[in-house]
Each structure stands twice: as C-alpha cells, then as structure tokens.
Amino acid sequence: MSESSSETLEDVLKDLEATVPDIEAAAIVSIEGLPIASALPTDVDETRVAAMTAAMLSLGERAASELGKGELEQIFVKGKEGYIVTMSAGPSAVLTVTARKQAKLGLIFHYMKQAAEKISKMI
Numbered sequence: 573m574s575e576s577s578s579e580t581l582e583d584v585l586k587d588l589e590a591t592v593p594d595i596e597a598a599a600i601v602s603i604e605g606l607p608i609a610s611a612l613p614t615d616v617d618e619t620r621v622a623a624m625t626a627a628m629l630s631l632g633e634r635a636a637s638e639l640g641k642g643e644l645e646q647i648f649v650k651g652k653e654g655y656i657v658t659m660s661a662g663p664s665a666v667l668t669v670t671a672r673k674q675a676k677l678g679l680i681f682h683y684m685k686q687a688a689e690k691i692s693k694m695i
C-alpha cells in the first residue's frame with residue numbers, strides 16, 4: 573500500500589472523528605489482525621488494537637453463524653466508560669471505533685457505515 577493511500581485512509585478516520593465528537597479513536601484493521609491505518613491516542617498501541625479487533629471479529633463471526641444469525645454485520649461492546657464498535661469495511665478490512673459513554677449510537681452507526689463504504693472502495 574502506498575503512502576498516499578495510507579494518508580487517505582487516515583483522512584477518512586479523522587473525518588469520522590470530526591463528524592462525531594463522541595468518537596475517541598478509530599482504526600482500520602485487516603481481517604488477519606494487522607493495522608492498516610489509525611487515528612488513535614498516542615498511549616494506545618495500534619498493533620494490540622488490531623489483534624484484539626481480529627479476535628473479536630473471529631469470535632463474532634463464529635457465534636453469528638453457529639447461532640443462526642446470518643452474516644456478521646457489527647460487533648458492539650459496552651463498558652462502563654463507553655463503547656467499542658467494529659464493522660466490516662470490505663472483504664479484507666474492518667473499521668473499529670471507541671466512543672464515550674454518552675455517545676449517540678445511532679449517529680455512530682450511521683457515520684461508521686458511510687466511512688466503511690469509503691474504506692471498502694479504497695482498499
């Protein structure tokens with residue numbers, strides 16, 4: 573992947589964060605668990621985020637399939653201090669964001685879907 577492509581992907585992430593202020597961090601990760609692009613705080617290791625995202629994706633896909641819920645669309649984790657949302661961004665990548673606990677989830681889902689569609693066309 574060229575440097576300009578990486579910058580363009582990072583711009584998509586930065587635009588997503590700017591559009592929805594309750595999004596704290598965003599990353600694009602390969603389905604194998606490798607970081608592709610990120611807009612993460614400096615104290616967050618993008619390699620660890622990528623690996624955790626891939627693990628959640630794998631378990632989510634297996635659970636959705638084995639429990640008869642069809643193809644996995646998104647993974648949603650709620651903690652006391654906020655949310656982690658992961659969704660497909662094409663056949664080889666996923667988009668993951670973290671959001672504050674007061675976030676409006678409908679807005680996050682909407683703008684994540686738009687960003688994921690852009691990412692899918694770019695990768």
